[in-house]
Amino acid sequence: MTRRVLITGGASGIGLGLARRFAAEGDRVALCDADADAVARMGDALRGAIAAVADVTDEAQMAAFLDRVESEWGGVDVVCANAGTGGPAGRIEDLDYADWQACIGVNLNGAFLTCRWAARLMRAQESGCIILTSSTSGQWGHPYRSPYASAKWGLVGLTKTLAMELGPAGVRVNAVCPGAVEGERMDRVVAMEAAASGRPEADVREQYVRGVSMRTWVTVDDLADTFLFLASPAASKMSGQIIAVDGHTETNAP
Known part of the structure; x- marks a missing residue:
């Protein structure tokens, strides 16, 4: 069965790997990314894909992208809320508030905009799978990276909560935590x-x-293997899970 798969941050890094792997499975792919050049390359590489330039922190840009997907597809089967940024590094007393906000904006607020749209469609169709990209920093914390760790912990809370909200409608929500x-x-x-x-x-x-x-x-393919599994019927009873793909993190302490 051909699935309709949407990926944010889908033109580089982990998202690029996911887009390629889902497309190789025969799935239809829609992706957005803030990098216009990367989006153009993906549009050329994945014929038939929806590839759009959109900043996940910009509600208007995301609405335009998501409305296009909904108009062309009529629904969605898999949503990978993957867009992220590393944010600033430093002791918290030395960090700039604007840099903190920017990191939270991409990692957490972008996931909110994506999941809000996905939840509406998936609840109506009574099926679907949402996978959020968190981090082992969202399980352990990370010295000198408080904005990033805070955002990734926020994604864990969002995952658990949406799994509870959407489970009665047959929608699964999980998070992958890369190392x-x-x-x-x-x-x-x-x-x-x-x-x-x-x-x-x-x-x-x-x-x-x-x-x-x-x-x-960890390699991007290691992560793609897990995303593909979570999106498959083999994971039909897995929801609300926070899955680390990291070789088992023992500590993030310096």
Whole structure:
């Protein structure tokens, strides 16, 4: 059965991997991203996909994207509220309020706008699956990254609550908590945390590996495997679950 899959932040990083994997399964894909160049590349790569430039913190832009999807598809089967940003790094007393708001805006408010729309459609059709991208920082906390950790903990609360609200309508809601994911984004995060803590980048990178039982980083494909499972009939009785894909985080302490 061909599914209708919507992915926010779907033109880069984890979202890009999800879009490619769902499309490879034969599913119809709609994605949005704030990066216009990345969206153009995805539109060329995934023929037949809906690919739109939209900032998940902008209610008008999201309404335009979501209205288009609803108009063309008439419903949605899988929603991946994936858009996120690493936010600033530093001691809380040194952080700027605007940077805090921007991080909360992308990670948590963007998920709200996406899930609000999905809930309305899925409740009416009495089926559907919502998967939110949280983080192991939303399970453990993360020194020097209080805005990011707070937003990701917020997504855990949103997941649990929506699973309770939508379960009677046959809608499942789960969250995936990635650990340190290989790629350009984590390269930037490592550099930012090194600057904030005054440590060499090599030490920060080693901390991520040392703090995981399996002593490894996560790949985008590792995460896509879990998203595809959660969206499948094999996970038909899984809802309200917070699933870490991280090699087992032992600590995020510096």
